[in-house]
Amino acid sequence: MTNQWRDLKNSDVVLVCGANPSENHPASMFHINKARDERGAKLIVVDPRFTRTASTAEIYAPLRSGTDIAFYGGLMNYVMENNLYHEEYVVNFTNASFLIDEGFQGPVDLDGYYSGFNAETQSYDKSTWAYQTNGDGNVLRDETLQDPSCVYQLLKKHYARYTIEMVESVCGMPRDKFLEVAQAFAATGAPEKTGTIMYAMGGTQHTVGTQNVRALAMVQLLLGNTGRPGGGVNALRGESNVQGSTDMAILFHIIPAYMATPNAAKHKDLAEYLEKETPSGGYWVNKPKFLVSLLKAWWGESATARNDFAFDYLPKISGGIDTYAWIAMFHAINEGTVKGLWVMGQNPAVGGPNARFEKKALEKLDWMVVQEIAPTATTDFWRAPDVDPASIQTEVFLLPAADAMEKEGTIVTSGRLIQYRPKVAEPPGQAMGDIEMMDLIYRDLAKLYEAEGGALPEAVLGLNWSHGADFEKICQEINGYWTEEVTDDDGNVVGTAGEMVANFTKLKDDGSTACGNWIYSGYWVPADDGDGNMVTASKRRGQKDPGDLGMNPYWGFSWPVNRRIIYNRCSADSKGNPWSEDKALIWWDAAEEKWTGYDVPDFSKTKGPGDAGFNDPFIMLPEGKGRIFGVRNEGPFPEHYEPLESPVTNALSSVQFNPVVKRWDVDSGQDVGDNIGTSDQFPIVCSTYRLCEHWQAGGMSVWLPWLAETQPETFVEMSPELAQEKGIANGERVIVSSARGEIEVVAMVTARFKPFAVNGKTVHQVGIPWHFSWQGLAKGGTANFLTPHVGDGNTGIPEYKAFLVDVRKAV
Amino acid sequence: MTLTWKWELVIYLWIAGIAGGAFFTAFLIDRFTGRKHEQLPKIAVFTSVPLVLLGSLLLVFDLGEQLRAWHLFTRFRVSSPMSMGSWILLLFALNGVVMIALWWSKSFEPSEAKPTVLSRVARVIRPAAAVVGILSWIEFALAVLLIAYTGVLLSATNQPMWSGILLLPALFVASAISTGMALLVLVLRTGLGRLLNHLFGGKGEPIPSETMHTMGIASIALGIIEIVVLVGYIVWLAFFSGAAGAAAVAVLLTGPMSLIFWGGVVLVGLVIPLVLEVVSARGKEAVVGSVLASASLILLGGLFLRAAVLLGGQMV
Amino acid sequence: MANAMLIDESRCMACRGCQVACKQWNDNPAEETHNWGSYENPPELSAITWTKIKFTEKKEGDEVKWLFLKQGCMHCTEASCEAVCPTGAISHQGQYVLVDQEWCIGCGYCVAACPFDAIHSIFESEDGGEQKATARKCVFCVDRTTNDLPPACVKTCPANALGWGDRDAMLAKAKERVGVLQASGFPKANLYGEHELGGLHRLYVLVDRPSAYGLPDAPKHATSTVGAQWLSGIVTAGVVAAVPFWLLFKRQRAKEASEGGEGQ
Amino acid sequence: MLEISRRQFLKGSGVSTGALLLPPMVPGRQEVPTFALHKKVGEARTICPYCSCGCGLLIATDSTGHIINSEGDPDHPNNRGALDPKSISVRQLSTSPHRLSKVMRRAPGASEWEEMTWEEAIPLVARRIKDTRDDTFQTTDDNGVTVNRTNGIAFIGGAANNDEDCYIAVKLARALGLVYIEHQARI
Incomplete structure (x- = not known):
């Protein structure tokens, strides 16, 4: 989320598309309802099914799964056709005025492709997707937005095809519904209005997931909604700390705080890494400080300038998502490359795509270590109902873990708000915190390497493990500290060895600072709680809310540097004044000659009107402008492609699905394999989703009687029309099948599902919650037995939200 | 759905009705025939009091807190048919016991030589036997209240099949009298009546066959009355009680209770006995087997009626 | 001064926080359920489920409406359960209609008498059978509410659909909300509970007829x-x-x- | 064994069937007597472990540290005391009899778990990690670039873990040379 949950109350229009806040983020409705009560805000829900969120919405518009880009494209087209965009914002704060390379061509010219496509590698040469620059390297601009090469004109041309009729026929969204939505949301283009877009996995879990999000972010730039109270691009993060776990980089491609994992092809040493990864402009110019501080934190004394601060101890990757990301990783497990799997609170046998495949891959492991709080289909995969334990040679260690109440830690909300959790209850039996058990494992490993040597023992033995399982010390390391006494140019001591740094602006690239995660820097140092008490920043409980905008700056700590709304320079106009009084967040105080207001400016505090870059609010980007034209693997503007499995052909071009996605075909044609279905066999679109009453792959909910009582088992929701076609009655048991497998579930026949009229064809859609397995008090067929092994073209996120199935009555 | 009231209550309502109905019938026959059947009320009391006690036991058994049953008799709550019913039940049984005691004392012939405890008791209470006539009027009133209560209990609720339908108490009363008389017929026809008669110093003289014949005719009349009330009740439910009433009718006629209703209430409880009785009444001498069969079936039918209405009413 | 609960069904999103919060505070165990083709579960209120959301789907032309009703004891001014209770175990304590658990005999009469099916006396025993006990129902969290804490369900509502406070104030709020709804596309919006059965202490803001939600349009006193x-x-x-x-x-x-x- | 009996189901509730028992009352009272709270509301404050709204929780525990009450923190600006059904159920999350409470190992081919102590399990785990790491460690790639990695071990982490758990996990995994590191954010 660019904004905060509480900021939803400042919104004039809340567009929920690809999310279901009433069910999956219920507390957000508290703030949305506040906006509705206090500002007369409208709630719009765009979703394939009529959800509990839709039930209270002012407008509900149905949309066929996998057609978000067609919808957003239509919305942008509507906004531009009717000149409803926020002109001052678009001209000044986005790259709409930038001129693009003359060689650039798009789907309009190339029938669905952008210039530079290489059919053999299924990838693009992106050299024409670039800004035009003059001799000095400065980007050429046309602030009148009239130049045919400028981003705005290219955008207009690109989305001119996304007419209302096209939206209606591709998305299956009735014309009047689309217009209702478009009118309501486009109204936020008025300078004094803001609208927010809330999305979640409904947006991202597609082969075009990244471009779905790009599309809605572009809408927000066009309407001038980003960086402002009540606006923003708001990803409703799926788990209590998926923001934090991502910040901490439990992902192959990054190391903590969003720095790229060293890649053998690009970064043979530290110098090359820093050269290639440090941009010429924007805040990332400080990357060397962040990386060196991270290396210092990890390898301490062993990390010196002489050994590149132990840069070589960091493993390097040789490839991208098609080599390492989730789906690829399970292929590596399946083929035996990965022999040991270490699992911390994960349940791939329920949560992974094509879960039968992933479950079967687990059988190939030599060993598996699982840190878990309750039995799951993964911990006990070797005795699932359909397998013979004797045939599985995997050795499994099950380490009982303390749950969230039973250990100390911090977690991060979707709004980047870091909050401290004390230990408030005792763990059961032998269970202990994950830190404690990993500490035990490390100590034993160190003992073994000390005694026996082995592969690169220095990386293990040299690891700075002085914190052990001491929570306080770990937090200090993440926050960052001085490794030695440092003085400034005047000889004043700015930091002493071991003292925590105040924030990341203090970090150095010479080894004098260590910091485990630069964006968290400041989270563990004492800070004012608004009442004059100095309290560890993440533990603060100050109630004051200057400006009454829900920023609550004295509550917890929001990374970076306690900033509540990022890109908040956009909350003031091109002169530095608030767009409107009631949404004044930060502004240029001419008298004081600095930025001031109710939030920490996401901007150089003293950069005033007339200074270069005064209207460059997006400080993490070298050009400082919001990217309406933004390069991704499929192209700079999102283009509609059908899901990999779709019942219809692409109405916009002859390119059926995202041309850059990798298609896996291991064991295809076999019972368990990378099978892809066709609409003649599997004519029905299916989505998986979550219920308010359960959680993710179930480990934290299916064993809880109160929750099992409310939602006891898996079901499939379908329209009465489909049920009639298939002779299915409500409450009956049915079989849902896909090319990957089939599951038996309860049929829920409901008018909340309606067949879509797509291009004159009737397309049925069904939906299945995915929490369940054979484990738990609440149980049932595992929806992910049906989902395909295919991921987004940029991130590899599986296409859980649009795939093909068939439904029949169980006998 | 969860049934709060199950078979205990079904049987309880059934036998409470029988008990009240039996005394009601016996008392009226005696009175209407100019006290020519004094043994009938005695037989009725003797059979109904144990029934009522058995019913009370079932009622207590059905309570969530059985040991607190005495709480019922610490309050007299006119608004609560169950409170009223508890009192009626208690008084009916007590009064019945007193009546039995007095009748017994009257007929007790103590051995002059050896006064026993029993004979002393008999001698002490015998003077009070004069009021037994008044007590039987009271017992009659209690019997009327008792059989009405079984219906009122259900209708003072909010279950669509029961609530506020004036014909439900009527139906239960009709059925109670019908089953009560059926029990009497059974008792009389099986010789049990004579046995009971002996207990009170009677000679075991049989009930005149004319009376038995008239009782057969009365039973036909009661059967017809019950059918009329039942039809009225169903019509009332179906057409004048909204959607919930219609749903209740569906439960009875086509739903989970349909077998009990059509098979048990209508066929077993009403149609077959009526046919048997009509056939039997045409002959000069009643066919004993046929009379016994129809009486038994009427009794069973009463049980089915309670079951259909009590259980079905909780299914709407 | 009598308090009442305000339930704004136009805001309820059926997350069922109230349903579980009630069990949590009152230490009521879960029921074993199965999916019967609905999100709704347990299917009915019971002796261990004192409040729950009833889900009703309704088609209006091309649009579908999903109506949610937070069921539970209404604490009627003219309470049928109180009237039919043979032992006087059910009584009014101010606006609260409470069952004296030490005095109740578990006869189940109140269960049949309640116009809202809100009170029950059957428990599931551990072996799956049923056993009868004293009658239980929503008590408006009387131990909380007489100690200046809101009822557990009211406190937990993330949609802000629930309120607790002086009945007159709640009535005023409800009427204002009904007015807003009627003016914004819900002509059938209405207030339920103001006069029914002498005045309920659960007041509902509904966007459709009470019966559309499964409430009796004209609830009747059992002994009327x-x-x-x-x-x-x-x-x-x-x-x-x-x-x-x-x-x-x-x-x-x-x-x-x-x-x-x-x-x- | 895998079927859940009714008994287990109720037991999992972590509460007795004895609901709030009210003391004897004088019928028909106009004034409401004050009833004693039947349990502590709770003073311990924490954050909900389910969705990413970061709502505040109030937790009360008994003398053994087991949760007896869980409800919303009224002072928390994100939820002001409100909670959804999952958040309220953290009590059962913590006290569930189905929680894992023993260290266990499943031997290859075995059909049951065997219980063990931490002291027994950790050396075995460390041994497997070390052996696999050492066996599969790559110092350089085909081009002679130092890569110092192992493809033999994969780590998948949870998104419900604390920042510090995740940090320690990543630090340890990277130090061991792991490149297959993924978690919920990807799926």
């Missing part, structure tokens, strides 16, 4: 016709039943008399 019911029973006994007896046995007596006369 009890006098007539008694009369019906007695009259039936007296007139309908006794008349044939009188006719038949009078005739028999007369016949006997005449036959006797002839015979002598």
Whole structure:
């Protein structure tokens, strides 16, 4: 989320598309309802099914799964056709005025492709997707937005095809519904209005997931909604700390705080890494400080300038998502490359795509270590109902873990708000915190390497493990500290060895600072709680809310540097004044000659009107402008492609699905394999989703009687029309099948599902919650037995939200 | 759905009705025939009091807190048919016991030589036997209240099949009298009546066959009355009680209770006995087997009626 | 001053936080359920489920409406359960209708009498069977609310659909909300509970007719016709039943008399 | 064994069937007597472990540290005391009899778990990690670039873990040379 949950109350229009806040983020409705009560805000829900969120919405518009880009494209087209965009914002704060390379061509010219496509590698040469620059390297601009090469004109041309009729026929969204939505949301283009877009996995879990999000972010730039109270691009993060776990980089491609994992092809040493990864402009110019501080934190004394601060101890990757990301990783497990799997609170046998495949891959492991709080289909995969334990040679260690109440830690909300959790209850039996058990494992490993040597023992033995399982010390390391006494140019001591740094602006690239995660820097140092008490920043409980905008700056700590709304320079106009009084967040105080207001400016505090870059609010980007034209693997503007499995052909071009996605075909044609279905066999679109009453792959909910009582088992929701076609009655048991497998579930026949009229064809859609397995008090067929092994073209996120199935009555 | 009231209550309502109905019938026959059947009320009391006690036991058994049953008799709550019913039940049984005691004392012939405890008791209470006539009027009133209560209990609720339908108490009363008389017929026809008669110093003289014949005719009349009330009740439910009433009718006629209703209430409880009785009444001498069969079936039918209405009413 | 609960069903999103919060505070165990083709579960209120959301789907032309009703004891001013309770264990304590758990005998009469199916006395035992116990229902978290804490369900509502406070204030708020709804596309919006059964202490803001939600449009007091019911029973006994007896046995007596006369 | 009996189901509730029992009352009272709270509301404050709204929780525990009450923190600006059904159920999350409470190992081919102590399990785990790491460690790639990695071990982490758990996990995994590191954010 660019904004905060509480900021939803400042919104004039809340567009929920690809999310279901009433069910999956219920507390957000508290703030949305506040906006509705206090500002007369409208709630719009765009979703394939009529959800509990839709039930209270002012407008509900149905949309066929996998057609978000067609919808957003239509919305942008509507906004531009009717000149409803926020002109001052678009001209000044986005790259709409930038001129693009003359060689650039798009789907309009190339029938669905952008210039530079290489059919053999299924990838693009992106050299024409670039800004035009003059001799000095400065980007050429046309602030009148009239130049045919400028981003705005290219955008207009690109989305001119996304007419209302096209939206209606591709998305299956009735014309009047689309217009209702478009009118309501486009109204936020008025300078004094803001609208927010809330999305979640409904947006991202597609082969075009990244471009779905790009599309809605572009809408927000066009309407001038980003960086402002009540606006923003708001990803409703799926788990209590998926923001934090991502910040901490439990992902192959990054190391903590969003720095790229060293890649053998690009970064043979530290110098090359820093050269290639440090941009010429924007805040990332400080990357060397962040990386060196991270290396210092990890390898301490062993990390010196002489050994590149132990840069070589960091493993390097040789490839991208098609080599390492989730789906690829399970292929590596399946083929035996990965022999040991270490699992911390994960349940791939329920949560992974094509879960039968992933479950079967687990059988190939030599060993598996699982840190878990309750039995799951993964911990006990070797005795699932359909397998013979004797045939599985995997050795499994099950380490009982303390749950969230039973250990100390911090977690991060979707709004980047870091909050401290004390230990408030005792763990059961032998269970202990994950830190404690990993500490035990490390100590034993160190003992073994000390005694026996082995592969690169220095990386293990040299690891700075002085914190052990001491929570306080770990937090200090993440926050960052001085490794030695440092003085400034005047000889004043700015930091002493071991003292925590105040924030990341203090970090150095010479080894004098260590910091485990630069964006968290400041989270563990004492800070004012608004009442004059100095309290560890993440533990603060100050109630004051200057400006009454829900920023609550004295509550917890929001990374970076306690900033509540990022890109908040956009909350003031091109002169530095608030767009409107009631949404004044930060502004240029001419008298004081600095930025001031109710939030920490996401901007150089003293950069005033007339200074270069005064209207460059997006400080993490070298050009400082919001990217309406933004390069991704499929192209700079999102283009509609059908899901990999779709019942219809692409109405916009002859390119059926995202041309850059990798298609896996291991064991295809076999019972368990990378099978892809066709609409003649599997004519029905299916989505998986979550219920308010359960959680993710179930480990934290299916064993809880109160929750099992409310939602006891898996079901499939379908329209009465489909049920009639298939002779299915409500409450009956049915079989849902896909090319990957089939599951038996309860049929829920409901008018909340309606067949879509797509291009004159009737397309049925069904939906299945995915929490369940054979484990738990609440149980049932595992929806992910049906989902395909295919991921987004940029991130590899599986296409859980649009795939093909068939439904029949169980006998 | 969860049934709060199950078979205990079904049987309880059934036998409470029988008990009240039996005394009601016996008392009226005696009175209407100019006290020519004094043994009938005695037989009725003797059979109904144990029934009522058995019913009370079932009622207590059905309570969530059985040991607190005495709480019922610490309050007299006119608004609560169950409170009223508890009192009626208690008084009916007590009064019945007193009546039995007095009748017994009257007929007790103590051995002059050896006064026993029993004979002393008999001698002490015998003077009070004069009021037994008044007590039987009271017992009659209690019997009327008792059989009405079984219906009122259900209708003072909010279950669509029961609530506020004036014909439900009527139906239960009709059925109670019908089953009560059926029990009497059974008792009389099986010789049990004579046995009971002996207990009170009677000679075991049989009930005149004319009376038995008239009782057969009365039973036909009661059967017809019950059918009329039942039809009225169903019509009332179906057409004048909204959607919930219609749903209740569906439960009875086509739903989970349909077998009990059509098979048990209508066929077993009403149609077959009526046919048997009509056939039997045409002959000069009643066919004993046929009379016994129809009486038994009427009794069973009463049980089915309670079951259909009590259980079905909780299914709407 | 009587308090009441305000339930704005136009805001309820059926997350069922209230349903579980009630169990949590009151230490009520879960029921074993199965999916019966609905999100709704347990299917009905029970002795261990004191509040729950009832889900109703309704088609209006091309649009579908999903109506949610937070069910539970209404704490009626004219409480049927209280009236029919044979032992007086159910009583008003101010606006609260409470069951004295030490005095209740578990007869189940209140269960049948409640117009809202809000009170129950059957428990599932550990082996899956059923057992009867004292009657239980929503108590408006009386231990919380008499200690200045809101009821558990009200406190937990993330949609802000629930309120607790002075009944007059809640009524005023409800009426204002109904006005807003009527003016914004919900012509059928109405307030339920102001006058029903002498005034309920659960007040509902509904966007459709009460019966569309599964509420009785005109809830009825269980004993409102009890006098007539008694009369019906007695009259039936007296007139309908006794008349044939009188006719038949009078005739028999007369016949006997005449036959006797002839015979002598 | 895998079927859940009714008994287990109720037991999992972590509460007795004895619901709030009210003391004897005088019927028909106009004034409401004050009833004693039947349990502590709770003073311990924490954050909900389910969705990413970061709502505040109030937790009360008994003398053994087991949760007896869980409800919303009224002072928390994100939820002001409100909670959804999952958040309220953290009590059962913590006290569930189905929680894993023993260290266990499943031997290859075995059909049951065997219980063990931490002291027994950790050396075995460390041994497997070390052996696999050492066996599969790559110092350089085909081009002679130092890569110092192992493809033999994969780590998948949870998104419900604390920041510090995740940090320690990543630090340890990277130090061991792991490149297959993924978690919920990817799926």
